[in-house]
Each structure stands twice: as structure tokens, then as C-alpha cells.
Amino acid sequence: MRKVKKTLITGINGQDGSYLAELLLNKGYEVHGTIRRTAIENVNRMVNLNHIRNKIHLHICQLDNHLAIYKLIAQIKPDECYHLAAASFVSYSFEDETSIINSNFNSTHFLLSSIKELVPDCKVYFAGSSEMFGYALNSPQDENEKFNPRSIYGISKVASYHVVKNYRERFNLYTCTGITYNHESPRRGYAFVTRKITSTVAKIYLGYEKCLELGNVNTQRDWGYAPEYVEAMWRMLNKTNKPDDYIIATGKLHSVKDVLEVAFSSVGLKYESYLKINEDFYRPGENIPLAGNCEKIKNAIGWIAKKSFYEMIQEMVMNDIEILRGRNL
Numbered sequence: 001m002r003k004v005k006k007t008l009i010t011g012i013n014g015q016d017g018s019y020l021a022e023l024l025l026n027k028g029y030e031v032h033g034t035i036r037r038t039a040i041e042n043v044n045r046m047v048n049l050n051h052i053r054n055k056i057h058l059h060i061c062q063l064d065n066h067l068a069i070y071k072l073i074a075q076i077k078p079d080e081c082y083h084l085a086a087a088s089f090v091s092y093s094f095e096d097e098t099s100i101i102n103s104n105f106n107s108t109h110f111l112l113s114s115i116k117e118l119v120p121d122c123k124v125y126f127a128g129s130s131e132m133f134g135y136a137l138n139s140p141q142d143e144n145e146k147f148n149p150r151s152i153y154g155i156s157k158v159a160s161y162h163v164v165k166n167y168r169e170r171f172n173l174y175t176c177t178g179i180t181y182n183h184e185s186p187r188r189g190y191a192f193v194t195r196k197i198t199s200t201v202a203k204i205y206l207g208y209e210k211c212l213e214l215g216n217v218n219t220q221r222d223w224g225y226a227p228e229y230v231e232a233m234w235r236m237l238n239k240t241n242k243p244d245d246y247i248i249a250t251g252k253l254h255s256v257k258d259v260l261e262v263a264f265s266s267v268g269l270k271y272e273s274y275l276k277i278n279e280d281f282y283r284p285g286e287n288i289p290l291a292g293n294c295e296k297i298k299n300a301i302g303w304i305a306k307k308s309f310y311e312m313i314q315e316m317v318m319n320d321i322e323i324l325r326g327r328n329l
């Protein structure tokens with residue numbers, strides 16, 4: 001009989017963690033995931049897992065605690081580990097920055113060192129980010145683009161990327177970094193601009209809200225569809241024998257204005273009638289947009305982004321309307 005593969009997903013209750021858990025359950029894996037103690041006590045933070053809660057194994061684990069991670073790896077002995085958990089909010093306070101850099105870097109290092117000691121054959125995916133390129137010098141960026149992070153979050157991801165690469169080169173571990181560009185879905189957090197727009201459009205449509213306040217609507221992003229991005233993560237560990245780092249992106253740029261146009265027109269409204277520009281939401285200038293060159297991942301493991309931007313935004317609006325109508329709770 002074939003052995004059931006075991007996987008550990010850190011941050012399983014997030015957008016990507018929950019889609020990845022679904023994908024791996026469908027592929028027959030035994031799925032384990034870590035969550036924070038504060039998450040299990042908050043129904044809103046567990047909502048992405050409601051439909052699969054009894055099929056997965058949840059572990060409360062503080063990822064900046066080396067001993068806790070070591071014990072967890074010893075208990076599960078995973079065949080694959082997807083390290084998705086990270087403090088990702090943009091913050092400018094000194095205390096927050098210290099904790100972001102500490103917890104994001106230490107969790108990655110503790111996880112790798114425990115895997116090296118206990119299950120050196122375990123394949124590891126690390127969630128990198130286009131924020132590693134930050135103030136990029138070229139667009140689109142490929143895997144050879146110089147890192148130029150503009151936030152402590154980006155810096156913590158670059159530092160982790162190097163430790164992931166170092167474990168691959170020095171200890172021969174199967175470790176990879178996926179440099180994901182923005183990816184959205186009905187499970188995206190409400191603070192991100194796509195979800196802010198689609199959830200407010202749903203409220204306006206149903207008469208709960210009158211306007212939408214945004215910052216710079218000319219900013220452009222490379223927006224992909226999260227369920228497809230978790231497929232890319234799995235492929236990086238399973239469709240090649242050579243561990244490597246890949247950009248995961250669509251390669252296409254859209255502006256915040258494009259999101260507005262699609263979201264409002266999907267319910268027959270014009271965004272111009274509802275939009276208020278609020279300088280408080282402006283971010284420092286971005287001259288060169290973050291767009292990913294996806295040639296490497298396409299050629300090596302046959303992954304390409306498929307879902308259209310328009311379909312994705314429309315799906316998010318429809319989902320937010322359903323939530324407000326109480327059908328999706």
C-alpha cells in the first residue's frame with residue numbers, strides 16, 4: 001500500500017493556507033497546520049477552514065519558539081512543509097518592526113533547522129513576496145532582479161530567502177522560495193485594496209454604504225488568483241527533482257482604477273459616482289511597477305496563471321454580496 005504523505009502548512013487559516021489545505025486534501029495528503037492561539041479563539045479568523053475543519057489536524061504553535069517548532073516537526077514528521085505564516089501588515093512603529101523582523105526570520109530559520117535535524121528528506125516551500133523587489137529597478141522582474149525591499153516586511157522576506165537558499169546549498173535540503181506577486185480571492189483580507197473595493201461595492205449595491213474612500217487609484221499591480229498560486233507551490237515540490245526559486249505571477253498589470261471599473265460595473269454602477277479620494281490612504285511613490293516575468297516557472301514546471309482579472313474581481317463582488325445577504329456565513 002502507498003504511504004499517505006504528510007504535510008505541514010504554517011498559517012493554514014489564511015487565504016493561501018486554506019486553499020492549499022483543500023488542494024492537498026484532494027490529492028490524498030494528511031494535512032497538518034499551525035495557527036496562533038489568538039486565531040482559534042476568533043471565529044472570523046477560522047472562517048476559511050470551516051468547511052474542512054474536521055478533515056485537517058490543527059496545532060497551536062508559536063512559530064518564533066524554537067522548541068515548540070522542533071517538537072511539532074518531531075511529532076508530525078512531515079514529507080512536505082509549506083511555510084506561509086508571516087506577519088504581513090505594513091507598519092511604521094518601531095516595536096512592530098522589531099517583532100515582524102524577529103518572528104518572520106526566526107520562524108523560517110527554526111523550521112529549517114528542525115527539519116534538517118529530524119526529517120532531512122522533507123521538501124520545504126517558503127512564501128517569498130514581490131515586496132522583496134520593492135523599489136524595483138526593472139519591470140517586469142525576473143528571478144535575477146536585484147532585491148531592493150522598501151518595507152521591514154520585504155526585508156524579513158529577503159533575509160528568509162537567503163536562509164532557505166543556504167540550507168539548500170549547504171545542507172542539500174530540498175528548499176524553494178516562491179516569489180508571489182499580489183494574489184486575491186473571495187478569502188482575501190479586507191484591508192487589501194481589491195477586497196476593500198469588492199466588499200464596499202457589495203455594501204453600496206445593497207444600500208448599506210454610500211461611498212468608497214481610496215488612496216492612489218492609478219497604482220498598478222500584477223494581480224493573480226490565489227487558488228492557482230497554491231497549485232504553483234505544490235508543483236515546485238512535486239513536478240521537478242531540482243529545488244529552485246520561482247516567480248509566481250501573471251505578468252499582467254492592472255490599475256486600482258481597473259479594479260473599480262470591473263467591480264462597480266458588475267452590479268451595473270459607475271465608480272465615478274461613489275469614489276472619494278482620501279490622501280490618508282496614499283503610499284510613497286512607486287515609479288516602477290511590480291510585475292513578474294513568469295517564463296521560468298512556465299518552462300520548468302508548466303505553471304501559468306489562467307483566471308482572468310475580470311472574472312476574479314466579479315467573483316469577489318458576488319461573494320461579498322452573498323456574505324451580506326447571509327447566505328455564505
Ligand code: GDP
Nearest residue numbers: 191192193194213214215216217219256281283
Ligand atoms: P500591497 O500593498 O501590494 O500589499 O496590496 P494592497 O492591496 O494593500 O495595495 C495595492 C495598491 O493599492 C497599493 O499601491 C496602494 O497604494 C493602492 N491603494 C489605493 N488606495 C488604497 C486603499 O485604500 N487601501 C489599500 N490597501 N491600498 C490602496
